Amino acid sequence: MNVDNWQIEEFFHNSWAQGFKVKKYLHSEQSQFQKIDVVETEAVGKLLLLDGKTMVSNKDEFVYHEVVSHIPYMVSRSCKKVLIIGGGDGGVVREFVKHPDIERIDLVEIDEREIEVSKIYFPECTSGLSDKRVRVLPEDGFAFIKRAKNEYDIIVVDSTDPVDFASGLFTDEFYADVYNALTEEGIMMNQTENPFLDEFGVKNIYNNMRKVFPVVNSFNAPMLIYPGVYWTFGFSSKKYRPTDLNPEKLAHMNALQRDLKWYNMDWHKGTFSISNFHKSMIGQE
Numbered sequence: 001m002n003v004d005n006w007q008i009e010e011f012f013h014n015s016w017a018q019g020f021k022v023k024k025y026l027h028s029e030q031s032q033f034q035k036i037d038v039v040e041t042e043a044v045g046k047l048l049l050l051d052g053k054t055m056v057s058n059k060d061e062f063v064y065h066e067v068v069s070h071i072p073y074m075v076s077r078s079c080k081k082v083l084i085i086g087g088g089d090g091g092v093v094r095e096f097v098k099h100p101d102i103e104r105i106d107l108v109e110i111d112e113r114e115i116e117v118s119k120i121y122f123p124e125c126t127s128g129l130s131d132k133r134v135r136v137l138p139e140d141g142f143a144f145i146k147r148a149k150n151e152y153d154i155i156v157v158d159s160t161d162p163v164d165f166a167s168g169l170f171t172d173e174f175y176a177d178v179y180n181a182l183t184e185e186g187i188m189m190n191q192t193e194n195p196f197l198d199e200f201g202v203k204n205i206y207n208n209m210r211k212v213f214p215v216v217n218s219f220n221a222p223m224l225i226y227p228g229v230y231w232t233f234g235f236s237s238k239k240y241r242p243t244d245l246n247p248e249k250l251a252h253m254n255a256l257q258r259d260l261k262w263y264n265m266d267w268h269k270g271t272f273s274i275s276n277f278h279k280s281m282i283g284q285e
Contacts (some may be wrong), residue, residue, distance in 0.1 A: 007039055007047070009054055009227075016197055016227055020044060020054075026121060031113035038121045044225055046121055048089060050114065053160060054225040056089045061125060063221050064191070065091035066263040067233060072154045072187040073099055074245050074253055074268060075237070079153045080104070083181065085141040085169070087158030088114035090126035097128040098256060105134045106152075112138045142168060148181035155182060157190040162201060172208040179212050179238070188236040192218065194228040195281035202232065206282040209236050217242045218282045219271040221262070232278070242272050 008019040020041040027038040037049040045058030069092050073079055080103045084092050088109040096105050107129070109115055115136065119126045129136060137144065145155075155178050162170040169190075178188050188209075195202040209216045213236035223231040235242040245265065257264045279285070 007041070007049070009049075009052060018227055020047060020225075027117060029113065029117070031111050033111040034114075036111075036114060036117050038117065047225065048118065048122065050160060055160070056091065056118075056122060056125065057225045058122075058124075060222070060224045061089075061091050061122075062261040064223060064231075065095050065125070066260055067219075067221050068092060068156050068158065068189045068191070069095035070253070070260070070263045071235065071242060071268060072156070072189050073102075074249055074265070075235075075240050075242060076153050076187060077185055077240070077246055078183075081152045082106070083108065083145075083148070083152040083155045085145065085155065085157050085159070087156065089118040089122055090115065090129050091122075092156055092158055093131075093134055094125060094128035097131040097133065099252070103133060105131070106137055107134060108137045108139050108141050108144045110138060110140050142174070142177075145174070145177040145181050150180070150183055152181055153183050153186055155186065155188050157188065159191065161193065162205070170205050170208065172211040175209055175212040175236070182238060185239045186237070187240070188213070188234075190234045190236075192232045192234045192282075194226065194230055195232060195278065196230060197228050199281060202281050203283060206234065206284075209234060210283070213237060215239065215241055216284075217272055218274060218278065218284065220274065220278065221271070232282075235272075243269055245269070 005022045006019045007022050010017045020043055022039045024040040029036050034051045039047050041047050048056040082096050082105045084107045159169045160166045192205045193202050215237040217235045218232055220232045222229050
């Protein structure tokens with residue numbers, strides 16, 4: 001909601017709110033699937049909102065997009081095909097195209113308007129969409145994942161919060177479909193909310209992932225525009241642990257990480273050493 005030039009977002013049964021002071025309203029439309037807004041703020045630059053929820057900002061987008069892409073890439077032994085479900089802002093694609101050994105990247109985003117609006121206001125995120133290896137597929141992610149079998153080496157579920165239709169992206173049934181779409185050493189990455197503010201929801205997400213995947217781990221990274229800043233991410237794998245970096249990729253990443261804003265291999269190795277509180281929230285021993 002908007003109050004006196006402040007963009008206010010309420011979370012978790014209206015028990016928590018955060019806001020950004022708006023300098024300018026840049027775009028607003030109701031697409032077939034959701035309300036899309038872009039505002040210019042004083043604190044975080046341009047801010048993309050979907051149905052009133054903060055999604056992407058100039059200030060911190062690189063954190064999210066780098067961690068969900070480079071972590072699974074560095075663990076994977078053969079990374080030829082990548083699937084991104086959601087992620088219409090294009091930031092995850094931008095990171096994956098930095099790896100020349102990836103042969104195809106499929107972006108499944110049901111709302112084409114989100115992609116087009118992002119191209120206008122967040123060109124730094126959408127720059128990778130023109131890469132010849134990228135296929136943009138305006139389809140329903142639920143239907144698409146059910147058709148895919150043993151096809152993708154990495155699947156990133158770049159979803160909104162687990163409310164309304166997006167809640168289906170956090171169920172064990174959906175994770176089973178992702179598992180079946182992955183190759184025999186495949187990896188799934190997803191965002192898993194804030195355990196301080198949604199203890200039950202976070203525990204449920206990780207319980208559902210453990211019903212399907214033999215390897216499930218978690219880490220956190222700061223996301224300024226998300227509620228509480230402390231944001232968790234899930235790493236689910238058929239075989240490899242998140243710290244099992246592929247030695248054949250070390251030279252490539254050593255050169256690439258100099259140009260990244262957040263990710264580096266030292267951070268990667270340490271970020272899965274999580275606090276006792278974090279472990280208790282996700283049921284990790």
